[in-house]
Amino acid sequence: MIRIDRQKCVGCGGCVDLCPRAAIGLYEDFALxxxxxxxxxxxxxxxxxxxxxxxx
Amino acid sequence: xxxxxxxxxxxxxxxxxxxxxxxxxxxxxxxxxxxxxxISKVHRSCCxxxxxxxxxxxxxxxxxxxxxxxxxxxxxxxYGHPHVKLVKSSRMSTGGNxxxxxxxENGVALPYTKEIIxxxxxxxxxxxxxxxxxxxxxxxxxxxxxxxxxxxRDNHTRTQKEVWCxxxxxxxxxxxxxxxxxxxxxxxxxxxxxxxxxxFLDEVDYPNWDSWVTCVGKGHTxxxxxxxxxxxxxxxxxKEGDKPILDVFxxxxxxxxxxxxxxWFLTEGPFKEWFHNAKIVHKAACMLNFYTxxxxxxxxxxxxxxxxxxxxxxxxxxALMYGYLAAQAALxxxxxxxxxDDYTNFWRESFEYCRPGEIEKALQAFGLGQLQDEQLNYIxxxxxxxxxxxxxxxxxxxxxxxxxxxxxxxxxxxxxxEIATVIEKHWKxxxxxxxxx
Numbered sequence: 377m378i379r380i381d382r383q384k385c386v387g388c389g390g391c392v393d394l395c396p397r398a399a400i401g402l403y404e405d406f407a408l409x410x411x412x413x414x415x416x417x418x419x420x421x422x423x424x425x426x427x428x429x430x431x432x
Numbered sequence: 433x434x435x436x437x438x439x440x441x442x443x444x445x446x447x448x449x450x451x452x453x454x455x456x457x458x459x460x461x462x463x464x465x466x467x468x469x470x471i472s473k474v475h476r477s478c479c480x481x482x483x484x485x486x487x488x489x490x491x492x493x494x495x496x497x498x499x500x501x502x503x504x505x506x507x508x509x510x511y512g513h514p515h516v517k518l519v520k521s522s523r524m525s526t527g528g529n530x531x532x533x534x535x536x537e538n539g540v541a542l543p544y545t546k547e548i549i550x551x552x553x554x555x556x557x558x559x560x561x562x563x564x565x566x567x568x569x570x571x572x573x574x575x576x577x578x579x580x581x582x583x584x585r586d587n588h589t590r591t592q593k594e595v596w597c598x599x600x601x602x603x604x605x606x607x608x609x610x611x612x613x614x615x616x617x618x619x620x621x622x623x624x625x626x627x628x629x630x631x632f633l634d635e636v637d638y639p640n641w642d643s644w645v646t647c648v649g650k651g652h653t654x655x656x657x658x659x660x661x662x663x664x665x666x667x668x669x670x671k672e673g674d675k676p677i678l679d680v681f682x683x684x685x686x687x688x689x690x691x692x693x694x695x696w697f698l699t700e701g702p703f704k705e706w707f708h709n710a711k712i713v714h715k716a717a718c719m720l721n722f723y724t725x726x727x728x729x730x731x732x733x734x735x736x737x738x739x740x741x742x743x744x745x746x747x748x749x750x751a752l753m754y755g756y757l758a759a760q761a762a763l764x765x766x767x768x769x770x771x772x773d774d775y776t777n778f779w780r781e782s783f784e785y786c787r788p789g790e791i792e793k794a795l796q797a798f799g800l801g802q803l804q805d806e807q808l809n810y811i812x813x814x815x816x817x818x819x820x821x822x823x824x825x826x827x828x829x830x831x832x833x834x835x836x837x838x839x840x841x842x843x844x845x846x847x848x849x850e851i852a853t854v855i856e857k858h859w860k861x862x863x864x865x866x867x868x869x
Contacts, residue, residue: 388475393609403567410590426689
């Protein structure tokens with residue numbers, strides 16, 4: 377399972393744009409993954425400049 | 433009966449807001465869609481400098497009475513906030529030696545505050561009656577029977593719905609989902625990806641407040657690749673007389689997150705003592721995919737504007753200009769049936785990266801990547817006390833830098849022939865070396 381560390385995420389939206397399943401939404405200052413839609417393809421992990429998405 | 437807007441604008445950055453403002457001023461029924469909650473808050477890393485070199489992207493922009501004035505287009509964009517005048521642009525080695533481009537009279541670039549531009553345009557758009565949907569992603573636009581069906585997704589519920597318009601503008605930035613869904617995307621060549629992290633730092637013990645600084649060399653980042661940039665600028669709540677803060681960027685083409693490079697530069701890099709007492713007042717980041725420009729930015733009734741159509745970026749100033757021109761073209765189409773051809777032609781002629789070979793040339797100018805840090809220190813020791821006339825500009829600074837180094841090539845050949853060989857080869861560095869990974 378992948379979740380976004382809110383301490384690290386700055387809400388730039390790069391993962392939101394590039395998630396192939398549109399599983400990520402952008403809230404106030406951070407991104408949030410909908411685990412029901414997530415395929416765990418790790419695109420967000422690869423693209424994030426802040427290392428915010430983490431596998432748990 | 434479903435509502436059909438005259439125009440839907442996807443993305444409320446400088447291009448999208450400019451379009452919305454202009455079309456609504458002409459009494460058009462406009463819907464503006466943006467994924468963020470607060471449109472004027474900036475979470476994406478952006479240098480936001482007024483590139484004041486004449487004829488940048490076919491236009492000359494300068495500050496007049498603290499507003500942005502576009503000489504050729506003849507428009508003024510409301511600003512009314514302090515900006516910084518940088519008189520130097522330096523490439524700096526790990527040892528602190530520099531190659532410096534100088535323009536004392538006009539500045540080499542004038543950093544300003546993007547939030548203020550967005551806030552002003554948003555206010556004007558709202559006053560003109562633009563409908564705005566925030567926390568909503570525009571995910572697809574399709575030409576259907578002379579109209580455009582736009583599919584949008586609510587950020588919270590993830591539910592999708594359709595909205596209709598006569599014409600649609602895709603101004604949703606460099607990772608545009610609208611462009612991805614259109615056929616014209618398939619004509620673009622992919623160069624690679626780049627990640628950027630940036631911190632706004634206060635209380636920095638910094639000697640270069642008059643400069644745009646690019647750190648050149650392997651020793652600035654922990655993995656030997658990536659770039660550090662530093663630019664002084666004002667926060668959105670700054671007042672006249674306040675000190676600027678320092679915006680420090682780390683860009684990386686490789687697998688490592690830019691944040692790690694930035695943290696390392698500030699705590700362990702060659703200039704760490706500047707940042708001992710630094711306080712982070714804001715963080716931003718962005719993820720860029722490098723693609724060639726869209727040469728035909730108009731498909732049916734869908735127009736792609738700003739970064740969404742560009743290689744990397746159009747700069748904030750040119751996003752405003754192209755947004756204005758695209759809106760004017762759309763109004764002309766309404767009255768005469770034509771107008772987009774002029775816009776397309778201007779885009780191709782004015783945006784430098786639309787020209788063959790320009791992308792490759794710019795990528796070569798990104799860094800003296802083939803040299804070791806000690807060799808860069810040597811070269812910049814030769815240029816340390818010199819000043820070269822020019823501007824901060826992707827399209828011309830590389831040539832100025834090349835000229836500066838080449839003016840010492842005889843001495844380099846004599847003293848360090850192995851470096852001369854590398855330099856003379858350097859300008860042919862492949863684009864892959866810059867953005868691979």
